[in-house]
Amino acid sequence: MRSILRAHLLRWPTKGIIGGRHPTVETGLEEEGRSFISNDCLVGDVHRLYLISGPNMAGKSTFLRQNALITVLAQVGSFVPAEHAELGIVDHIFSRVGSADNLYRDQSTFMVEMLESATILRNATSRSFVIMDEIGRGTTPKDGIAVAFACLHHLYHVNKCRALFATHFHALADLIEKKGYGCSGLLLYGCGRGWERKRSIQVAKLAGLPKEAIEVAEEILGKDINY
Template sequence: AGARALAAEAAHLEELVATALASRDAIAATADALARIDVAAALAERAVEGAWSRPTFADTPCFEVRDGRHPVVEAALARSGDRFVANDCVLGDRSRLWLVTGPNMGGKSTFLRQNALIAVLAQAGSYVPAAAARLGLVDRLFSRVGASDNLARGRSTFMVEMVETAAILAQATPDSFVILDEVGRGTSTYDGLAIAWAVVEAIHEDNRCRCLFATHYHELTRLAERCDALSLHHVRAREWKGELVLLHELADGPADRSYGLAVARLAGMPPATVQRAKAVLAKLEAGRAKTGGLAAGLDDLPLFAAAAQAEEEACDAIRAEVEAIDVDALTPREALDTLYRLKALARETGGEG
């Protein structure tokens, strides 16, 4: 009886499997339809609840967002009874690179992330958290935000930052969308400023993509005078009766100051420490005014493309001189004279005194 029961059970299972296999195309089509309905219903529900708008697309690499918002941050603020401050973002041919300055906690990182999220949602077929949005198709979206170590691979925060930035510079195209947050902050002040300066120039001159670049290096604002498509913006903040008021609004132009000490006070830093920092800051600013500042002399540097071309021309001149040498026909004296001549040529093309 037990054997017959097992046989009957196996037969029933075989019949059920055969029936399922015979209907596999219909089952797969039904699952696909249900998945599409689920996605569409979920996106529609979010669009209605959040008052999202339908984006439009253009054939040019533009990015025009009016009253854009970050849906996750907006929902978190709504639970605590606060209102999210919406901001516009307009990237085009004449302003495809935005340099955003301002204090910590002012909303720079949120602004960068919300626009990247709007690009992803729009191209996924969703409505977007904005009053209106018009954008050109994005072939790739790159981001360098946050701080993270990869200790298992022996990579520090700065190393991870540099690896990710290098990948962006190597792969971003004019149709890409890039957000860069505080590039260069993981190393010394001079090294960090130098790297950030070079990255901004490379994005502007070589990659030529739509990019939002948030930084605390106010010296980078000098690049606006030399880079036609670079636009300066800052998150607004005010001090009222000794307290810092973060407005989370984006305005045109560079930030007038960093408000670092005010943020430290807001974070609960002991008053004595804040006062000491104030005294040290006064000394540093006096020294900066006397020497011309951290970025003194950078205005004399040629732009990224011009500098690279000059180095290439210098290498070409030395290479041509070396290739013209008939090694087998040289006497020891002529070989020595040739070395001196090459050394002099290297000094001239390298600009050494």
């Protein structure tokens, strides 16, 4: 495992992580003879919300989890897996990650997603840190985009907290850019600004989808469809 260090804890709401890594994922990769690609996370007053886009298997969820984990480790006084870390003390860490229904309470996947999202939007403060992964995926694309945008809007304008928000909805990225929010768009593997729109086809090819199916998907992607 690469370097670990003690984070600098600050009183103002900021998060400056250089070369951050997920320690357990990194260990697992090393056992397979592979290396973990570190990423920076710079969230503060100017860019307090990251909207993260990328295909499946790119590492969006890992990026969210590693930054929440680094925050926990730093605040309990432990060492953190990073090259540099300056973190504002948080009052809460909120997480909406994963998908599962609750049959015993008659709650669909989308209902569980909305209940957890509601808890975050009602309780997060300007000193909180929030990670939300694929909000709206449990319903139709149109409804999902609307709900995801509403959550982003509330986090930015009402909660005013530091947040990482991962999505597959490219239309959501377009809406955010039009509104001029202080967000950063990240490509995965190594994070960088901008939006990637066709990597999911590459994932489908890697998974072995028939060539005919890939061609149909590429044809649909080439059409002007709002979703």
